Amino acid sequence: MFIEDLSPNGYFATGASIRAVGWLEQGHEYRKGEVPQDFLAKLREHIAEAYQPVFFMGVYGCTLCLEHPPYGVRNLLIPTPACLYVAPELIVHYVERHGYCPPDEFIKAVVNCPPQKTPLYVELLKPFKPSWEEPGPGWKKIG
Numbered sequence: 001m002f003i004e005d006l007s008p009n010g011y012f013a014t015g016a017s018i019r020a021v022g023w024l025e026q027g028h029e030y031r032k033g034e035v036p037q038d039f040l041a042k043l044r045e046h047i048a049e050a051y052q053p054v055f056f057m058g059v060y061g062c063t064l065c066l067e068h069p070p071y072g073v074r075n076l077l078i079p080t081p082a083c084l085y086v087a088p089e090l091i092v093h094y095v096e097r098h099g100y101c102p103p104d105e106f107i108k109a110v111v112n113c114p115p116q117k118t119p120l121y122v123e124l125l126k127p128f129k130p131s132w133e134e135p136g137p138g139w140k141k142i143g
Contacts, residue, residue, distance in 0.1 A: 001023055002024065002027075002131075005030075006021065006105075007020045012086075013084065017127075019083050021102050022091035023087075024094050027064040033099070034101065035095055040095060043091065047089055049116040049117060050074050050089070051116050053129070059072065059073050060072050060090065062093055062098075064092055070090065070093050072088055073089065078106070079125045079128060085110075087106075105135065
C-alpha cells in the first residue's frame with residue numbers, strides 16, 4: 001500500500017497530527033539516499049519492541065522485491081510532542097535493501113524517541129490515541 005510520506009493518513013490512524021512514513025509500493029517514486037547509522041540502529045530497536053495498539057489480520061509483502069519478498073505485520077509508532085509518525089514494519093527493509101531515505105524530520109524523531117513501551121513513550125503517545133480509535137482508511141468492519 002502506497003501512502004505519500006508525511007501524509008495525515010497513516011493507514012490505521014488519521015488526522016492533522018498524523019504523519020505516514022515509509023509506505024512504499026512498486027510504481028511509486030520515493031526518496032533515496034544514505035541515512036545516519038545511529039538512525040538505523042534506533043529504528044531497528046524500535047521495530048523490535050514496537051508497541052501495537054491495533055492488530056491486523058494479514059501480512060504485507062514488499063512489492064519492490066522481484067523475488068522472495070519479506071513480509072511484515074506490525075506497525076511502528078513514533079510519537080513526538082507535535083505529531084505521531086506511523087510506519088510499516090518493513091521500513092527497515094526499505095532503508096537497507098532499497099536505499100529508501102525517510103524524511104529528515106522522521107529520522108530526527110526516531111533518534112530522539114524514548115524506547116517503546118517506557119513510561120515516557122506512553123506519555124508522548126497519549127494525545128494521539130483517538131487517531132486510531134476512530135475508523136480510518138485501513139479499517140474494515142467484520143460482521
